[in-house]
Amino acid sequence: MPARNILVINCGSSSIKFALVNEAHSQFTLSGLAERLGSQDAVLHWQRGGEQDSLMLPSGDHRAALAQLLPLVQGAAGGKLHGIGHRVVHGGEQFTAACRIDAQSLQAIRATAPLAPLHNPANLQGIEAALKLFPSLTQVAVFDTAFHQSLPEHAYRYAVPEPLYREHGVRRYGFHGTSHRYVSHRAAEMSGLASGDSSWLSAHLGNGCSTCAIVDGQSRDTSMGLTPLEGLVMGTRSGDVDPNLHGHLARTLGWSLERIDTLLNKESGLLGLSGLSNDMRSLEQARDQGHVGATLAIEVFCYRLAKSLAGMSCALPQLDGLIFTGGIGENSPLVRSKTVAHLKLLGLALDKEANARCIRGVAGSIHAHGHPRILVVPTNEERQIALDTLALLNA
Template sequence: MPARNILVINCGSSSIKFALVNEAHSQFTLSGLAERLGSHDAVLHWQRGGEKDSLMIPNGDHRAALAQLLPLVQSAAGGKLHGIGHRVVHGGEHFTAASRLDEATLRAIRATAPLAPLHNPANLLGIEAAIKLFPNLTQVAVFDTAFHQTLPEHAFRYALPDHLYREHGVRRYGFHGTSHRFVSHRAAELAGLSVGDSSWLVAHLGNGCSTCAIVNGQSRDTSMGLTPLEGLVMGTRSGDVDPNLHSHLARTLGWSLERIEQLLNKESGLLGLSGLSNDMRSLEQAREQGHAGATLAIEVFCYRLAKSLAAMSCALPQLDGLIFTGGIGENSPLIRSKTVAHLTLFNLALDKEANARTVRGVGGSIQAYGHPRVLVVPTNEERQIALDTLALLNA
């Protein structure tokens, strides 16, 4: 059977990230980004092979962007597109795995929207547009939360009245599941271990960040919770704060709930601490030049990350390795070394040269000789979504 082509779509409120994945090739046949959708400056960027191009689509919405994308995809796929995989952020307790998109699945995604008001409605825009444009093609939803549905109850429950969970779904769900699953499987391959008999700590570090404890291929704990705000310091998200901060700010500053949510999601994290940027590359440069805010942001980021990884270890029967992934995890030797320096009780230590050269898509072991395994594993969420879509096509 010829190798199949899957279009992977990740929709934001004003953007579409996409990749055409061929099951036989490691590189994407076509990839790109439609951004600023709904505005006069809406634009579609794409890359095919070594060539890059752009097309302005003034005031274009998600459907207009996908309509422009369609001939590019059909050309790159040689007219043979076999399915579409959609990233959906929140599946609640409805979904423990990827699901074919039909009316029942769409209803469940809409019902879960209150748990992810910034994400699920945007994901639905892309899904609905794609279904109208490709009505006869199998389309699949792959959920960030699905991988974490194996968390035991003692890990996913909050210490709140029972009815809030039973009637309103207030519990810890976790996110970045597609990435955590992909890199833990890849790490087992690299280490020559069975996925079904291995235990990992994973740090997915980008603009959004989370840790995960993975035992025998299953998520056992993770740092994000009901929403992606819980847990680590992130680009613009605060991560964990005192739960009473909301009422303190409302009482003392007269802030509204919307203003506080804006603060915690858009103005905090690395950006808030540094007063400079949410981009770790910029902060590392500023730190070298003696910028106090950038230095503090990096110190807090690494300490809180190490603290979370130590907490995740409670869910492991053994430690076969620590995995760094995501834009920061794959490209920042400084963050990796400063984080591991806080974990001396685990006997972790890095080989300085191996750590320095493991950047820009290069993966591999970076631990010092005689110390527990530490791996850099480039993530590939698009490929994992394509694999999940192919699995449902096979079924």
């Protein structure tokens, strides 16, 4: 059977990230981004091989962008597109794995929207537009939360009254599951271990950040919770704060819930601490020039990351390795070094030269000889979504 082509779509509220994945090739046949959708500045960017191009889409919405994308995809796929995989952020408790998209699954995704009001409605826009444009193709939803449905109850329950969980779904769900699953499988392959018989700590570090404890290919704990705000310091998200901070700010400053929500999700994290930027690259440059806020932001980021990884180790029967992935995890020797320095009780130590070498897509082992395994593993969520789509096509 010839190698199959899967279009992977990741819709935001005003953007579509896409990739055409061929199961036989490691590089994407076509990839790109439609951004600022719904505005006069809407634009579609794409690259195929070494060539890049753009097309303005004034006032174009998700459907208009996908309609322009269709001939590009068909051309790059040689007219042979076999399925579409959609990233969906929140699957609640209904979805423990990827699923074919039909009327029933669409309704369940809509019902989960209150748990991810910024993400699921946008994901649905992309799905509905793609269904109209590609009505005969198998389309699959792959959920960020699905991988974490294997968490035991003592890891996912909050210590709040039972009705909040039973009637309103208030529990820890976790996110970045597609990435954590992909890199843990790759780490096992790189180490000559069986994914189903190994235990990993995984740190996905980008503008959004999370840690995960993975045992025998299953998530056993993770740092994000009901929403992606819980856990680590992130680009603009605060991560963990005193739960009564909302009450304190409302009482002392008269702030509304909306104002506090904006503060914690969009004005905090690396940006809030540094007063400068949410981009780790900019902060590292500023730190080298003596910027106090940038220096503090990096120190807090790494300490809180190490603290979370140490906590995740409670879920492991043994430690076969620590994985760094995501834009920061794959490209910041400084963050890896500072984080590992806080984890001496786990016996972790870095090889300085190997750590410096693993940037810009270079994968490999970076632990010092005689110490537990530490790996840099570039994530590839698009390929994992394509693999999940292919698995359902095979079924």
